[in-house]
Amino acid sequence: MIYFDNAATSYPKPDNVPQSVLKANLFYGGNPGRSGHKLSLLTSEKIFSVREQIAKLFNASPENVVFTNNCTHALNTVIHGLCENNKTIVTSNLEHNSVSRPIYNITRRENVKWLQVDVHNKSDEEIVLEFEKKIDANCCLVVCVHASNVTGQILPVEKIYNVCRKMGVAFVIDAAQTAGVVPIDIKKHANIICAAGHKGLYGPMGTGILILNDIMPRSLTQGGTGSSSILLEPPLLSPDSYEAGTVNTPGIIGLGAGIKFIDCIGIDKIRRHELKLCKLALSELKNADVFIYNSDYSNSAPILLFNFKNISSSKGSKILSDEGFALRGGVHCAPLAHENIGTLPKGAIRFSPSIFNNEKQTLEFCRTVKKIASKKN
Numbered sequence: 084m085i086y087f088d089n090a091a092t093s094y095p096k097p098d099n100v101p102q103s104v105l106k107a108n109l110f111y112g113g114n115p116g117r118s119g120h121k122l123s124l125l126t127s128e129k130i131f132s133v134r135e136q137i138a139k140l141f142n143a144s145p146e147n148v149v150f151t152n153n154c155t156h157a158l159n160t161v162i163h164g165l166c167e168n169n170k171t172i173v174t175s176n177l178e179h180n181s182v183s184r185p186i187y188n189i190t191r192r193e194n195v196k197w198l199q200v201d202v203h204n205k206s207d208e209e210i211v212l213e214f215e216k217k218i219d220a221n222c223c224l225v226v227c228v229h230a231s232n233v234t235g236q237i238l239p240v241e242k243i244y245n246v247c248r249k250m251g252v253a254f255v256i257d258a259a260q261t262a263g264v265v266p267i268d269i270k271k272h273a274n275i276i277c278a279a280g281h282k283g284l285y286g287p288m289g290t291g292i293l294i295l296n297d298i299m300p301r302s303l304t305q306g307g308t309g310s311s312s313i314l315l316e317p318p319l320l321s322p323d324s325y326e327a328g329t330v331n332t333p334g335i336i337g338l339g340a341g342i343k344f345i346d347c348i349g350i351d352k353i354r355r356h357e358l359k360l361c362k363l364a365l366s367e368l369k370n371a372d373v374f375i376y377n378s379d380y381s382n383s384a385p386i387l388l389f390n391f392k393n394i395s396s397s398k399g400s401k402i403l404s405d406e407g408f409a410l411r412g413g414v415h416c417a418p419l420a421h422e423n424i425g426t427l428p429k430g431a432i433r434f435s436p437s438i439f440n441n442e443k444q445t446l447e448f449c450r451t452v453k454k455i456a457s458k459k460n
Contacts, residue, residue, distance in 0.1 A: 164300025286338030
């Protein structure tokens, strides 16, 4: 099976990732921060070393790096923790359900208004102007996908952040598709970054990151933190306030191995390689009997979105799977984005390569797509 579904989760993982997870289970069995014995202290030191790796990658402080179950967990923590009644939340109209669903449910329970900015096929200047129109004194939060998991469009988060700073509004970016693929600086790009550990950072599934700069949302989970244990009030310091309960030590250590792999290759090199494969696929398929929905890779995540003309996206991805290619069809948990490009309710098929894919695999995939498209259906 040739895997082209890296926007969902990266696979395969670098060899050092499963090796590190195994080592964590064998040698780092103490509960970090919960005991004073050597095994617990050794595990705590290993967890902190991964915080330092992440802090370096995003230009953050290690104590402001919070480990979560996934990017969705991080986004829910921030959205619920910063939302205020009688206020407005502003997002783009390309958001993933990890942003859309919590905001939608908040608006059903509380007097909160949700405003969406139309960003599809807009220039950076047009996008920033539209955000400026919607961000006012009544806005409590702006959440913005860094790159769409459907179209790959990268939004001008630094410029949007500058608008938010002028207005004194918290700005959060969903970096699920860009962490490990595009350089991100917490001091330049956002008050808070939410990222997946299992995608472009090549960590295990079940790992996510919440990175703070100068704003602390209310914590959603209370429990044991290993600090201030005599008090019923949870500690109001990061990361303890957000990491109640035992953390995923094997996953975190595996995530550290994934980041080490990225550091060895370089983010820019990884992105160039992945975009090169997308451009190759685009050039091979642009004259095929398929619909292609994105073709501009001047500022994009490595995604190519397409459909067969007479086959549904779910059936098309199943046929490709039978032919030995793993891609995702459907709406990719992002109906807002599909609505904007006109692919609801059928969705589309997403090609998303990684550093482990190559030109030979891409050309083989394109030949298969052409063969399927050429058949009478």
